[in-house]
Each structure stands twice: as structure tokens, then as C-alpha cells.
Amino acid sequence: MRIETRFAWNIAFCFCFGVTVAGYISYRQESRQAHEELKQRADMLLETALAVRAYTVDQVAPAMNKLKDAEFHAFQVPSFAAQDAMRRLNKKFPEYRYRESSLNPTNVGDRANDWEVSLLREFQSNPELRELVGESGAGRDRRFYVARPIRMTSPSCLQCHSTPDVAPPAMLAKYGPVNGFGWKLDDVVGLQLVEVPTADAEAKALNSVLITVGSLSCVFVLSAAVFLLLLRRHVTHPLDLLTRVAHASSLDHEIDDAQLPAVGGQFRELQQAIERLKTSVDHALTIFERGRQDPDKGG
Numbered sequence: 001m002r003i004e005t006r007f008a009w010n011i012a013f014c015f016c017f018g019v020t021v022a023g024y025i026s027y028r029q030e031s032r033q034a035h036e037e038l039k040q041r042a043d044m045l046l047e048t049a050l051a052v053r054a055y056t057v058d059q060v061a062p063a064m065n066k067l068k069d070a071e072f073h074a075f076q077v078p079s080f081a082a083q084d085a086m087r088r089l090n091k092k093f094p095e096y097r098y099r100e101s102s103l104n105p106t107n108v109g110d111r112a113n114d115w116e117v118s119l120l121r122e123f124q125s126n127p128e129l130r131e132l133v134g135e136s137g138a139g140r141d142r143r144f145y146v147a148r149p150i151r152m153t154s155p156s157c158l159q160c161h162s163t164p165d166v167a168p169p170a171m172l173a174k175y176g177p178v179n180g181f182g183w184k185l186d187d188v189v190g191l192q193l194v195e196v197p198t199a200d201a202e203a204k205a206l207n208s209v210l211i212t213v214g215s216l217s218c219v220f221v222l223s224a225a226v227f228l229l230l231l232r233r234h235v236t237h238p239l240d241l242l243t244r245v246a247h248a249s250s251l252d253h254e255i256d257d258a259q260l261p262a263v264g265g266q267f268r269e270l271q272q273a274i275e276r277l278k279t280s281v282d283h284a285l286t287i288f289e290r291g292r293q294d295p296d297k298g299g
């Protein structure tokens with residue numbers, strides 16, 4: 001196998017190995033970064049919802065109580081205000097989904113599905129657990145989620161979630177006396193959940209890996225091509241010429257000096273050495289031949 005071919009194979013092998021390792025590391029890194037970004041945005045949404053909840057409890061509800069309005073307004077309900085604000089935000093960022101669900105919800109639309117029930121159970125069985133982060137679903141439907149428990153930390157919640165007889169009658173008229181009652185202080189009564197599809201983040205990560213691998217390949221292929229060309233021009237080609245000269249000399253073919261190819265660089269010295277060797281051998285052979293033809297003159 002020619003030197004260039006052997007070099008090319010070795011370089012190609014190193015390149016494939018290097019690019020695979022670099023691509024894998026870069027994909028892991030990009031994917032982790034994409035998930036961190038998703039997590040940050042999900043945290044932001046959860047905190048925004050909490051801020052809306054707190055605003056309703058601290059500002060809206062007391063103001064409404066002062067007005068002594070007999071009518072029940074959903075906007076004074078922390079959960080309604082938070083979910084409504086999130087629905088509005090959802091129009092701008094449709095990929096994000098926010099939900100507040102419960103095992104025993106006031107609004108039946110907030111009833112936890114099977115998967116949410118399992119998350120709620122986890123929070124209920126582990127009071128130290130502050131957050132659950134993970135992925136659910138498969139393929140294009142794969143979603144990244146962040147869930148946090150909603151605890152009944154304030155006695156103000158009891159007014160509407162303890163027993164129907166203390167709840168505002170207008171609320172009972174709207175939601176009925178069955179659902180969303182019997183909750184106790186410090187219980188995990190619901191779940192705050194943000195979900196976002198991972199497909200876009202993964203496509204972004206893959207795209208940036210392809211860009212990295214693509215640019216690496218360009219640089220590498222170009223460098224390898226230049227290297228192999230230089231190797232051919234300055235090493236293997238002169239070596240071929242010298243091999244031809246050495247062959248011709250060893251087979252005692254007459255080589256016309258004018259036809260001797262000119263070899264450049266460090267190989268010129270080698271060529272000159274071979275020529276000198278050839279002259280010395282020719283000279284020695286001439287003396288030897290002369291000695292054989294005229295043995296008396298010899299020593």
C-alpha cells in the first residue's frame with residue numbers, strides 16, 4: 001500500500017473517531033443546555049403564576065371584601081386569576097402549558113388525570129419534596145415538565161375550601177357544594193404544572209451539533225487534503241524518482257545523466273550520495289576488471 005493511502009486511511013480513521021466523540025460530547029452538552037433553558041423558563045412561569053396568586057390574595061380579595069359585593073367574582077380566586085393570566089400568556093407562547101390540578105377540585109375541569117394523580121401522591125407522601133422535574137410521553141409528543149405542590153398554607157383558603165357552610169353563597173351557586181371542600185391546612189391540595197414539548201429544544205441541540213461537526217469536517221478534510229498533497233509532492237514523489245535511479249544503478253542499466261530526474265529538498269543529498277556510490281562502484285569494478293585481464297601487472 002502506498003504511503004499516501006496508508007496515511008489517508010489512518011487520518012480518516014482518526015477523523016471519524018474524533019468527530020464521533022466530539023459530536024457525542026457536544027450533543028450531550030447542547031441537550032443539557034437546552035433542558036436548562038426549558039427549566040429556567042418553566043420556573044419563570046411557575047413563579048409568575050405564584051405572583052399572580054399572591055397578588056390576588058393580598059390585593060384583590062381584601063379590596064373585594066371591603067366592597068361587600070354580594071356577587072361572586074372569579075377574579076378574586078387565586079387559582080382562577082393565576083390560570084387565567086397563564087391562558088393569556090399561552091397565546092404568546094403556545095408551546096407552554098400551565099395547569100393547576102387537584103384530586104378534589106372546585107372546578108371539575110381542574111381534576112387531576114392519572115399521571116397528575118401519581119405526581120400528587122408523590123408530593124403527599126413526601127412532605128420534603130419541593131419539585132418534580134422530568135419528561136413524559138414519547139416521540140414528537142415528548143414533553144418536559146416541572147411540577148410543584150400547592151399547599152394550603154394560609155387560613156384565608158379555608159373560607160372557600162373547608163366546608164360549604166362557610167363558603168360564599170354566590171360561589172356555591174356557581175360551583176355547587178360538593179367539589180373542592182374538606183381541604184385542611186398544610187395539606188398538599190393541588191399541583192402546579194408546566195409542560196413544554198422537547199422536540200424543538202432537541203432539534204435546536206441537534207442543529208448546533210451538526211454545525212459543529214460540519215465545520216470540524218471542513219477544516220479537517222481541507223487540512224488532510226493539503227497534507228496528503230504536500231506529502232506526495234515533497235516525499236513520495238521524490239522517493240519514487242530515487243527508487244527508479246537506485247533500481248537502474250543496481251541493474252547496471254546505463255542512465256544518461258541528463259535524463260536523471262532532478263530531486264528537490266532534503267532528497268537531493270540522498271540522490272547525490274547514490275550517484276557518488278554508483279561512480280565509486282563503477283570505478284572499483286573498472287580496476288577489478290583491469291586486474292583480471294592483466295594479472296602480471298597486479299601485486
Ligand code: HEC
Nearest residue numbers: 077079080100102105106107110150152156157160180190
Ligand atoms: C374566594 C374563594 C376562594 C379562596 C379564598 C381560595 N379559593 Fe381556591 N378556588 C376557588 C374556586 C372558585 C376555584 C375554582 C376556580 C376555577 O374556576 O378555575 C378554586 C380553585 C383552586 C385550585 C385549583 C383546583 C380546583 O379546585 O379547581 C386550587 C389548587 C386552589 N383553589 C387552592 C387554593 C388555595 C391554596 C387557597 C389559599 C391561598 C385558595 N384556593 C383560596 C375558591 C377559592
